[in-house]
Amino acid sequence: MTEKLASLTFSDGTPKADFPVMSGTMGADVVDIRPLYGKTGKFTYDPGFISTASCLSKITYIDGDAGILMYRGYPIEELAEHCDFLEVAYLILNGELPNKKQKHEFDNLVAHHTMVHEQLARFYSGFRRDAHPMAVLCGVIGALSAFYHDALDINDPRHRDISAFRLIAKVPTITAMSYKYNVGQPFIYPRNDLSYAANFLNMMFAVPCEKYEPNPVLVRALDRILILHADHEQNASTSTVRLAGSSGANPFACMAAGVASLWGPAHGGANEAVLKMLAEIGDVSNIGKYIARVKDRQDHSMLYGFGHRVYKNYDPRAKLIQRTCHEVLEEVGLKDDKLFKLALALEKIALEDDYFIKRKLYPNVDFYSGIVYKALGIPVSLFTAIFAVARTVGWIAQWNEMISDPDQKIGRPRQLYVGPGKRAFVPMDERK
Numbered sequence: 001m002t003e004k005l006a007s008l009t010f011s012d013g014t015p016k017a018d019f020p021v022m023s024g025t026m027g028a029d030v031v032d033i034r035p036l037y038g039k040t041g042k043f044t045y046d047p048g049f050i051s052t053a054s055c056l057s058k059i060t061y062i063d064g065d066a067g068i069l070m071y072r073g074y075p076i077e078e079l080a081e082h083c084d085f086l087e088v089a090y091l092i093l094n095g096e097l098p099n100k101k102q103k104h105e106f107d108n109l110v111a112h113h114t115m116v117h118e119q120l121a122r123f124y125s126g127f128r129r130d131a132h133p134m135a136v137l138c139g140v141i142g143a144l145s146a147f148y149h150d151a152l153d154i155n156d157p158r159h160r161d162i163s164a165f166r167l168i169a170k171v172p173t174i175t176a177m178s179y180k181y182n183v184g185q186p187f188i189y190p191r192n193d194l195s196y197a198a199n200f201l202n203m204m205f206a207v208p209c210e211k212y213e214p215n216p217v218l219v220r221a222l223d224r225i226l227i228l229h230a231d232h233e234q235n236a237s238t239s240t241v242r243l244a245g246s247s248g249a250n251p252f253a254c255m256a257a258g259v260a261s262l263w264g265p266a267h268g269g270a271n272e273a274v275l276k277m278l279a280e281i282g283d284v285s286n287i288g289k290y291i292a293r294v295k296d297r298q299d300h301s302m303l304y305g306f307g308h309r310v311y312k313n314y315d316p317r318a319k320l321i322q323r324t325c326h327e328v329l330e331e332v333g334l335k336d337d338k339l340f341k342l343a344l345a346l347e348k349i350a351l352e353d354d355y356f357i358k359r360k361l362y363p364n365v366d367f368y369s370g371i372v373y374k375a376l377g378i379p380v381s382l383f384t385a386i387f388a389v390a391r392t393v394g395w396i397a398q399w400n401e402m403i404s405d406p407d408q409k410i411g412r413p414r415q416l417y418v419g420p421g422k423r424a425f426v427p428m429d430e431r432k
Helices: 036-040 076-082 085-094 100-111 118-124 133-147 157-183 196-205 216-228 236-246 251-262 270-281 284-295 316-331 338-351 354-358 366-376 380-404
Strands: 005-008 017-022 060-063 068-071
Touching: 017 036, 068 076, 068 085, 068 316, 076 216, 076 316, 085 100, 085 196, 085 216, 085 380, 100 157, 100 196, 118 133, 118 157, 133 157, 133 251, 133 380, 157 196, 157 251, 157 380, 196 216, 216 316, 216 366, 216 380, 236 251, 236 380, 251 380, 270 284, 270 338, 270 366, 270 380, 284 338, 316 366, 338 354, 338 366, 366 380
Parallel strands: none
Antiparallel strands: 005 017, 060 068
């Protein structure tokens, strides 16, 4: 088989250089430019890594033009329809869907790691009551390495497995505790008899003075949301986790770094922005005025929940979230919810407007997820934290894959320096 090559020619007299072209299972080919500097003395310039593949991965595949998302080769639509979150977590971590025995053992392992060290609860009293949950998550997840330092050898696969189970199990507990601390209620211990999603809802909304039974419709809705957010290829937070991990940092520190990256409004905080936008529009009759503002370059209004860095088609997750929205609002008696009706009307108008069609601005997963969270009784400040609960699985799988890759090196991007050239030092007394 003939090796595919890409030839790079220069107008400055630098000799032509050939580079191997690599092909994956699906998707675009990539040009292997690792020898570029050695051959030419030049680097590439690619802010935001628009055209750069930073790693080999077997976990998630996205075709943004076709609106396709797959975990380990399985379409997201099928997984969200037929699996619970831990079944998908097993798939993402291990590469195959579990059989009944494997699923039972996996569920039990996660369930028996859900409690956190009792001293960890004292961390919360060091935060203000109104501390943002993401600030709490950054601190507490990073601190886990101080309590679970018996399995921090990243070169030991067994240690990596133990840390993976601890993180998947404990991040929901830590997140629920941050909510309880915010509202001044006692922490609720995990229940091993409940499913992953049901246990999270129980830790969030149960109180010691009365019995709480998670609603199965709401449990299923949360399960689906967690599945849809479990991984998404080399996004900002995943790349952050990989970059932190490339230095040899422990997994808890890497996950805390991922949480910090996810916190940004352009990443995990977008669903919160959607709700604020809908509240600002207020009524269906005001949609036209708001869209006109979005089109006006002098007005910095944005159509949050539309468009995506990768998807240039309808985000497949958005369709599933929209359906989940209907189910949840029906169950909780909010089928005539004003925000949801406003969102549907805004979506319809935007999808028929040439301005958005030409720019391929379709609804993404954030457009409806905030409405679902709100209907579940989850406060706006916790939206991104729940995103982190789901994405922990993807971060761990990506981190583990990076650690196991013999070609992976410490992340060290280069730069195009545009600052001053070499200057002579001037003593202070001689400076003007």
